[in-house]
Amino acid sequence: MSGGEYAVILVHSTSHAMHLEKLLGRRGIPCKMIPVPRQISSDCGVCIRIPRVHAGAARETVETAGIEIQKIVDV
């Protein structure tokens, strides 16, 4: 988690995280489920990390699918 290369999508629950991970994977967006970084607080202990360059596409995917997320944060 260095150099600002990534963004994380914060969600409300682990089931949201799992659902989102599958969805992003199907759209070809590289992602990884990780524990929420220490410097960020979240409702849920896990989040989805994506390369920052894919943040726009990920946001679009989230909105299209109607998934409720907390926010997307650069890390």
Add this chain to the structure above:
Amino acid sequence: MGHGRSEPQSCRATELQGAGGRDGTGRGARGKEDGASGDGGGMSTIVDARGLACPQPVIRTRKALQAGGAVTTIVDSEISRQNVTRMAEKAGYRVLVERREDGIYLDIRQPETPGLPSGAPAAVAPAGGTLVLLVSSETMGRGDEPLGGILIRGFFHALGEVQPLPDIIIFLNSGVKLAAAGSPVLDDLRALAERGVAILSCGTCLGHFGLKEQCAVGEISNMYAIAETLLGAGKVVNL
């Protein structure tokens, strides 16, 4: 010589369990077991372990080393080479590998370091203080399997960012799936391996799940090496 056939399935559980009673079988099939040779610049006990199932090459090599002096072990599979080499190096020996047409020759000797006792090391155990992580399941915790899957993924991600790093990670039972192709934590494990963490997967367990050919990171090990690693560890963290 007909020894060139590799034995990718040589670490099956049944063979491991029957190890104690198989000595005679292998010995009878080989003519020059435990002979002495001047090969390699000094008297060396020859252990011809070609064609023998895991963990026989390790057991025979260890016996020969405990008798003292240099040992040349001949194996015919990469798994055997790895297992014998690992055992010998952990015991403080230096291993030179020579690949010949008729087998892989492992020249195992005491390092020429002043102050070391001249006999073989009394025990095959790593130095104290080793931090070993034992992973016996593909999930973390009990209660909910999908949650356990999420937690184990999070754990291996976090492992790359916290201190101290384990020296060795051992995968057992369904835990071996984490080190096999398709594992969700493979990238994390590869990164750990690049940082010097030794990763050992139980060969019996991989065989049980039909994953012997799918081990994607680290080395395939056996219960002898695993038991030695656990018993010789400074600390074992059991997931």
